[in-house]
Amino acid sequence: MKHSLPFLGLLATVTGLSLSSCDTTRETVSTAASPATMRSEANGLDTITSYHRDLTQGTTQYNVKTTGDGSMRMLTVAVRQNGRPLASRQDTLDGEVQQTALLLTPGGQPNLLVFVQSAGSGSYGQLYGYWVDGQALRRLPGLPDLAGAASQGYQGHDSLQVLSQEVVRSFPIYAPADANCCPSGGQRTVRYTLVNPSQGWRQVRVEQTSAK
Template sequence: MRFSFSLLSLAALAAISACDSTRETTSGQPNPTASRTPAAAAPERPGFRKTLTSGSYTYTISTSGPVGQRQLAVRAEQAGQELTTAQDTIAGEVQDAQLARLTTGPGDELLVFVEGIGSGSYGEVRGYWFGGQDWERMEPLPKLAGPAARGYQGQDKFRVQGRELVRTFPIYLPTDANCCPSGGTRIIRYVLPESSLAFRQASVVNEAPVAQ
């Protein structure tokens, strides 16, 4: 009986060892759901680039980097040689850049029109003055206040007209949805006083909505 019990014990141990061996082999198999191909990174949107000339000077405006943290570079050259470059970070996208003659003084004024990201697309103007040696940055446009700010929700458009900077945007009434402003258009004109780098608001006009 002692011999039979030993045989039974050896058989039981062999069975347990076989189970352990099976478990080890199974656990070492690769998990087909564990290895996945990483998602491809979203392609970077191309930046803005424009070249402007004034007399013997050439100005290059360009952006690079990810959307929301674009690096804006404004470069001045003469006869192919770099004179100076101003660099700034912008949160939106450059829509256009223009040389302007907003004063009768010397030098060139360069305006960069930036459109914010998102549904509102709040705009801004980056202004630079170049007198032949280095860039000087203009002050931001005056903050909208009072009647000029009433019904404002972005969607700015900018243009230069004569010696004025013209800003337009749709007017939202209190019950308007984001898609459908119905209050007409506001036109704000800015001037740049002589020997100044700060714009001044000159006029505010509301145009009635166009009849459909």
């Protein structure tokens, strides 16, 4: 059957509009997929390993790892004994790991210590401690709050380390008018011992060094 030229022209116009509509739909679907890809890449940043260390005491190995590179990070501690997985646990940190160490109690119980410096201008020191109880990994109590003369002039900026089976906490002393950048009161050191995991930490002495 033959069609007139005006009818064929109208048919071509309608067909062209239909094809144009299909192309627009495909572009919209493709564009909508891009944000999902970006979100996936952003979430991938949380898997960055920002700290990793293995420590060994006898036949027991401790694996310490944090993931994330912002102020909030995930700490994972895994323990292996004689090469076999024994226990693990995770904790959320507000800050970053500065160092790790093993501390033996007087009875020979090994304890894993994770020293953390908080985010923010105060850079407060925190201690995360762990000990193996059978096939479970338990948290040690935190260091006791500073009190009395030991707390005078304290505004954070702690450093924590293990020396001679003691945890040594040092920090600058601030006078009332000191800015955060410029403490003028010298340095104070507080020493702690761990009698056993259930009793927690005991403050044994406080030392102070005057500013020069």
